Amino acid sequence: xxxxxxxxxxxxxxxxxxxxxxxxxxxxxxxxxxxxxxxxxxxxxxxxxxxxxxxxxxxxxxxxxxxxxxxxxxxxxxxxxxxxxxxxxxxxxxxxxxxxxxxxxxxxxxxxxxxxxxxxxxxxxxxxxxxxxxxxxxxxxxxxxxxxxxxxxxxxxxxxxxxxxxxxxxxxxxxxxxxxxxxxxxxxxxxxxxxxxxxxxxxxxxxxxxxxxxxxxxxxxxxxxxxxxxxxxxxxxxxxxxxxxxxxxxxxxxxxxxxxxxxxxxxxxxxxxxxxxxxxxxxxxxxxxxxxxxxxxxxxxxxxxxxxxxxxxxxxxxxxxxxxxxxxxxxxxxxxxxxxxxxxxxxxxxxxxxxxxxxxxxxxxxxxxxxxxxxxxxxxxxxxxxxxxxxxxxxxxxxxxxxxxxxxxxxxxxxxxxxxxxxxxxxxxxxxxxxxxxxxxxxxxxxxxxxxxxxxxxxxxxxxxxxxxxxxxxxxxxxxxxxxxxxxxxxxxxxxxxxxxxxxxxxxxxxxxxxxxxxxxxxxxxxxxxxxxxxxxxxxxxxxxxxxxxxxxxxxxxxxxxxxxxxxxxxxxxxxxxxxxxxxxxxxxxxxxxxxxxxxxxxxxxxxxxxxxxxxxxxxxxxxxxxxxxxxxxxxxxxxxxxxxxxxxxxxxxxxxxxxxxxxxxxxxx
DNA sequence: CTTACACGCTTTTTT
DNA sequence: AGCGTGTAAG
Numbered sequence: 291x292x293x294x295x296x297x298x299x300x301x302x303x304x305x306x307x308x309x310x311x312x313x314x315x316x317x318x319x320x321x322x323x324x325x326x327x328x329x330x331x332x333x334x335x336x337x338x339x340x341x342x343x344x345x346x347x348x349x350x351x352x353x354x355x356x357x358x359x360x361x362x363x364x365x366x367x368x369x370x371x372x373x374x375x376x377x378x379x380x381x382x383x384x385x386x387x388x389x390x391x392x393x394x395x396x397x398x399x400x401x402x403x404x405x406x407x408x409x410x411x412x413x414x415x416x417x418x419x420x421x422x423x424x425x426x427x428x429x430x431x432x433x434x435x436x437x438x439x440x441x442x443x444x445x446x447x448x449x450x451x452x453x454x455x456x457x458x459x460x461x462x463x464x465x466x467x468x469x470x471x472x473x474x475x476x477x478x479x480x481x482x483x484x485x486x487x488x489x490x491x492x493x494x495x496x497x498x499x500x501x502x503x504x505x506x507x508x509x510x511x512x513x514x515x516x517x518x519x520x521x522x523x524x525x526x527x528x529x530x531x532x533x534x535x536x537x538x539x540x541x542x543x544x545x546x547x548x549x550x551x552x553x554x555x556x557x558x559x560x561x562x563x564x565x566x567x568x569x570x571x572x573x574x575x576x577x578x579x580x581x582x583x584x585x586x587x588x589x590x591x592x593x594x595x596x597x598x599x600x601x602x603x604x605x606x607x608x609x610x611x612x613x614x615x616x617x618x619x620x621x622x623x624x625x626x627x628x629x630x631x632x633x634x635x636x637x638x639x640x641x642x643x644x645x646x647x648x649x650x651x652x653x654x655x656x657x658x659x660x661x662x663x664x665x666x667x668x669x670x671x672x673x674x675x676x677x678x679x680x681x682x683x684x685x686x687x688x689x690x691x692x693x694x695x696x697x698x699x700x701x702x703x704x705x706x707x708x709x710x711x712x713x714x715x716x717x718x719x720x721x722x723x724x725x726x727x728x729x730x731x732x733x734x735x736x737x738x739x740x741x742x743x744x745x746x747x748x749x750x751x752x753x754x755x756x757x758x759x760x761x762x763x764x765x766x767x768x769x770x771x772x773x774x775x776x777x778x779x780x781x782x783x784x785x786x787x788x789x790x791x792x793x794x795x796x797x798x799x800x801x802x803x804x805x806x807x808x809x810x811x812x813x814x815x816x817x818x819x820x821x822x823x824x825x826x827x828x829x830x831x832x833x834x835x836x837x838x839x840x841x842x843x844x845x846x847x848x849x850x851x852x853x854x855x856x857x858x859x860x861x862x863x864x865x866x867x868x869x870x871x872x873x874x875x876x877x878x879x880x881x882x883x884x885x886x887x888x889x890x891x892x893x894x895x896x897x898x899x900x901x902x903x904x905x906x907x908x909x910x911x912x913x914x915x916x917x918x919x920x921x922x923x924x925x926x927x928x929x930x931x932x933x934x935x936x937x938x939x940x941x942x943x944x945x946x947x948x949x950x951x952x953x954x955x956x957x958x959x960x
Numbered sequence: 961c962t963t964a965c966a967c968g969c970t971t972t973t974t975t
Numbered sequence: 976a977g978c979g980t981g982t983a984a985g
Binding site for chain 1 (some may be wrong): 961963964973974
């Protein structure tokens with residue numbers, strides 16, 4: 291008898307992979323990359339190849355025949371998504387660029403813009419403007435100083451939405467002093483919501499809320515959206531909030547293929563409603579989840595991890611975890627005591643120059659700090675010495691007053707009901723304050739810009755109106771429109787700002803950027819969703835093509851790595867922040883923040899602090915961060931800065947050479 | 961009644 | 976360095 295063997299056609303055909311996944315990944319990474327069906331959680335300590343794993347998984351899924359368009363990769367920042375997709379592309383091919391990716395907020399906007407009537411996005415400051423307006427309309431200010439200010443109101447609102455807790459709970463837990471005003475707070479928050487509805491405005495939180503709402507109430511949309519997501523990949527899962535977890539659950543409802551990657555030790559966005567416990571309860575939320583742990587650290591030398599491990603041991607929560615280095619031993623991290631902030635900057639500049647001379651690229655060095663302003667003095671010092679740098683974090687170009695002024699005109703054209711934009715634009719005119727602006731806005735009932743202007747403002751109003759009418763009729767491209775708006779704005783800029791020259795340059799940058807956008811709405815929305823985050827300072831003498839030194843807040847440094855990392859201003863009251871020390875949970879978050887900073891370093895890690903700080907009232911002595919206090923000198927080596935010619939002899943450390951004038955880095959133990 | 965301006969105080973991190 | 980408040984001027 292002859293037998294014919296029928297191949298099973300239902301089983302997935304084993305593809306011929308172009309990449310030999312088994313040999314380029316370690317077993318745990320491979321397990322995650324090759325994971326077949328159902329939810330999976332990858333718990334990945336710092337430097338264990340988390341990004342690499344996601345990148346290879348994307349490539350593998352595509353090689354297995356998954357349509358890239360059916361893969362959704364949600365990351366914390368747009369920068370992270372771009373980087374991953376870029377890396378996947380270089381690994382495999384251009385198909386990876388078709389993967390859908392971005393932030394939760396960006397993804398939600400993409401969806402909502404197809405399903406909601408047109409709306410305008412409010413960034414944090416716009417939301418604050420609106421809240422301020424609502425607050426003053428409610429006569430809140432008269433209720434005495436006990437009534438929360440606009441930022442507190444927004445914080446309450448945001449916590450209410452993102453944590454999905456009641457306003458009463460939020461106020462009693464986080465702002466107990468405002469408990470007597472609870473009813474008034476609710477009233478103001480309701481009005482805030484009403485205004486947003488009336489004016490077709492959505493704030494960041496609304497993007498998440500409305501998307502969840504859409505998916506839960508519209509079965510057709512949900513079927514199409516979730517049905518179109520064969521694989522959902524979630525990066526930085528420890529920083530997702532309750533709302534985002536709900537969203538993720540909806541998005542993967544049809545295919546059930548969700549992979550989350552995260553590290554509870556790196557949860558640093560509690561202030562935005564994230565809760566690292568979501569990682570721990572992942573299995574409850576996504577039943578049957580496989581947990582894969584990545585433990586081998588490929589990034590840092592062991593002495594850096596010793597400090598990182600030491601920091602982690604200080605946290606109240608005990609999810610014990612020890613990173614161990616594949617790379618082995620290296621230099622012991624330093625705790626550098628400078629006398630003043632100025633000396634701290636001098637030290638860093640000279641170290642950077644020494645490193646540069648010994649062949650390290652500037653782009654391999656990063657200076658990290660808790661607060662954006664912590665780097666002000668260093669920025670001056672770097673500029674003086676002609677060291678090129680780029681700064682991430684803090685105030686963004688697109689959030690600065692002059693850029694927002696200019697964009698408000700475009701926003702009016704996009705959405706004539708946008709009272710926040712009208713208010714901003716009108717307030718630029720001489721003699722028009724909140725009251726007059728509000729009166730005008732109340733008169734606007736159509737997008738025909740006609741109203742009865744008081745004689746006092748007549749000329750200015752006519753100017754503004756003809757600008758709007760002209761742009762409305764001609765609808766030039768965004769860059770041409772901006773050019774026209776800048777003509778109008780020029781005199782305002784010069785009158786309003788002392789440093790109008792510098793701000794004018796910013797506006798030129800904006801103009802240049804606007805060429806990339808097809809519509810006003812796209813330009814305005816993109817700038818809110820993905821603010822221009824880096825402010826580059828190009829200094830003459832930078833070698834063409836060499837990446838500059840990186841200055842970054844620790845928050846913005848998440849997910850990145852450098853050969854040498856300095857952490858600035860390691861002071862008690864800075865990290866941990868003065869305003870967190872009463873709350874153990876918040877102190878823990880500050881600790882994790884320092885942990886994140888420490889684990890960015892590959893070869894060398896230096897914590898610096900000034901012993902003397904300056905405040906308005908005078909100089910005062912400081913204490914180094916309590917987190918760095920208890921380390922033995924074998925783990926964290928104290929460095930003393932000594933002036934040249936003061937009798938101390940330099941140790942022969944290649945990175946600490948004495949040929950730079952005024953070199954202070956003679957090392958002293960103890 | 962509104963706006964403009966000066967002064968004193970200060971929570972920061974991001975979508 | 977910005978924000979809210981108090982004060983004086985329009």
